[in-house]
């Protein structure tokens with residue numbers, strides 16, 4: 001019996017991390033993940049994109065597990081659940097309580113690869129209790145929390161390219177430029193009425209190498225009004241680093257502005273990972289001027305930032321009109337975070353002013 005929906009989501013994030021690790025570590029599944037065959041050389045009936053299958057499988061598993069416990073909550077994710085195989089058949093990856101059905105569905109998608117289907121289905125139907133993330137510290141949620149008024153955004157595997165390539169480059173002691181460390185599972189809960197993020201989980205499946213594989217790092221945060229702001233982060237918020245993390249494709253103009261303000265600019269992959277670095281205090285800010293993130297990338301991390309009195313702001317509004325507007329999740333027609341973003345760990349509005357003055 002779980003304490004509340006946040007605990008259920010933490011366990012779901014760990015099941016997602018287990019599936020992500022299995023696909024990389026299992027000798028039968030790993031070749032499927034890395035061998036992206038060209039259209040000519042691949043068997044036309046074979047699922048072309050195993051990494052998308054891993055993504056969809058994780059998303060549908062979280063949907064099923066959480067939907068079972070909390071049927072009122074609206075759950076959305078980055079992926080759609082339909083695959084079209086080489087025969088032109090559309091197959092919906094649907095999870096039910098019947099493991100055999102999951103196997104048969106996966107066998108169809110995987111063109112008869114029963115070994116892979118059974119391995120994946122076993123993980124999907126496993127009961128997972130997350131041992132990371134200090135679940136005992138989860139608070140009670142407000143009695144009046146109406147679950148029909150909340151939505152969930154899932155990014156099953158953020159930084160998919162890093163997940164496939166896995167080439168780790170570490171330029172700063174605590175920040176990777178690329179590699180498996182940049183991969184995260186992101187889950188966010190938001191208020192459908194006002195669009196504010198309410199709670200978030202970041203699970204980093206490849207955080208710590210062990211003798212047998214990897215362990216997760218799990219960070220959660222809850223921000224429900226001024227009275228309930230809780231995370232599992234250490235109380236001490238860390239010192240200022242004067243480090244700014246940005247995407248390797250960031251505009252020169254913004255990089256220069258940050259350097260002029262005295263920041264060391266560190267390039268790194270993964271939207272979720274970069275916000276995580278800000279949350280845990282390895283960087284002071286993350287700036288992204290392009291519209292290349294989506295609600296599933298930011299909802300969960302944003303809630304954790306709010307829980308520590310940081311924020312996620314639209315960079316375009318700051319630069320153009322000195323307007324400080326937080327991202328919100330209310331408009332369900334438009335999933336992209338238009339106008340870029342700036343993630344701040346603390347309520348240090350002077351950084352926004354400084355950037356405005358550099359426009």
Ligand code: 2IP
Nearest residue numbers: 157158159160247269270271292293
């Ligand atoms: C991506 C992923 C990329 C990121 C991009 C996201 O999500 O996090 O790494 O770009 O914004 O949408 P960058 O690494 O340049 O910041 P996904 O991997 O889920 O497509």
Ligand code: CA
Nearest residue numbers: 155158159297
């Ligand atoms: Ca993503």
